[in-house]
Amino acid sequence: MDEADITRALKRIAHEIVERNRGARDLVIVGVPTRGVPLAERIATQISQIENYHTPTGALDVTLYRDDYGTRQAIPQSTKINFSITGKTVVLVDDVLFTGRTVRSALNALNDLGRPAAVQLAVLIDRGHRELPIRADFVGKNVPTARNENVTVRVKETDREDIVRVEKL
């Protein structure tokens, strides 16, 4: 996927979110660091253009809720959510949906911040191989992969380019 593909996919996702929720009034968009955060912001920008309504966006750190820090420790980022999520429809945004474990930890992290009316999941890439009963509500692109492949998403905000690549490990 190149820059134009990514932009088109995010635009479509924004339209689907608005359609599904009949507007953007009770929506908040929350990205999962690192790449989920800029993607969440782009979707929010699209939504504000479609609906002429500003949707709050934030970042949700899930490091402290992971079940695999035994094998891959990461430095926690700060959660930046300056609004209440209680009673809102939270759209979680991440770059790649793979095992579903990040989403699982994100759901637990959200729980500690409030009680949303609903949580929906938007991802740029769904690469399959779920290990938990989790599915995305909005998908940019389904990419069938082998387990030994790596999906790399790079975005302008953090990596100076917009690109999605599938690489053999």
Next chain:
Amino acid sequence: MPLCLCGDIPLKLQRKHILGLQEMSAEEINLVLDTAANFKEVLARPIRKVPALRGKTVCTLFFEPSTRTRASFEMAAKILSADTSSLTVAASSVTKGETLKDTVLTMQAMGVDCFVIRHPQSGAPEMATRYVRGHILNAGDGCHEHPTQGLLDLLTIREAKGPIENLRVTIIGDLLHSRVARSDFWGLQKLGAKVTLCGPDTLLPPEFDKYGACLKTNCDAAIEGADVVMLLRLQNERMDGIYLPSVREYAALYGMNARRLKRAKPDAIVMHPGPINRGVEISNEVADGERNVILEQVTNGVAVRMALLYLLLGGEE
């Protein structure tokens, strides 16, 4: 195992125990400070609890009295969902003659993953590292080091003043007996601050000169142009002889008051590791003044201890 897809940098402390800042590198210190800065957000949440250290047990073992360090360690462990058990030495088998070695081995047999040790003897936590499989965190040993205090001071300075490099920091007080001053000194030194140590001759060890500190016995001169003024308590419990003519004289010559503080930079901050002795090293007006960050230091203490526990225990099976 899931592949690393989200670009997290897998950083880790390359050591098992935290005994002092003298042996830590600037990179390691910055890793702890960055992690702690991110943990402060957890402290501001409505639900101050994350599951990161579920199933880990932290044992605090204090052979000396303490309010903030012990409470702070326990709070940090609990926010990260670790279990804590604290041994109050006065009420433990130590009074029946049990040695430090046997005490830690006993607690280890109950499944402790990390010991937080405070001891009047310098080097006691290091000795304990020879006996246990788990981690040791030094919570202050004799006149040696108090690394978590040093790190929380660095975090507080960084928050108030930005990068530590080239800041002028003056530490005033009982430098001879202060483990806090030693940890602060090593940390500041590694991060590139210009450190001035000030105290009466009897309490100012000349060896610091070798390591690049500026030593001064005149307090007014030492404060001149400082960005950070750090005050220390007279460690009466460690004074085994006569070091001062009188506490009143010390208060007059080295006590921080508003008039004296004018010599520092107008935006200088005043720090104190606590417990403070009002009217001795710090006057009421300074202790209650706007420029002190003493309570920020306490809050940062929880964040720094969370960071250390997480960095030591978080990456384990």
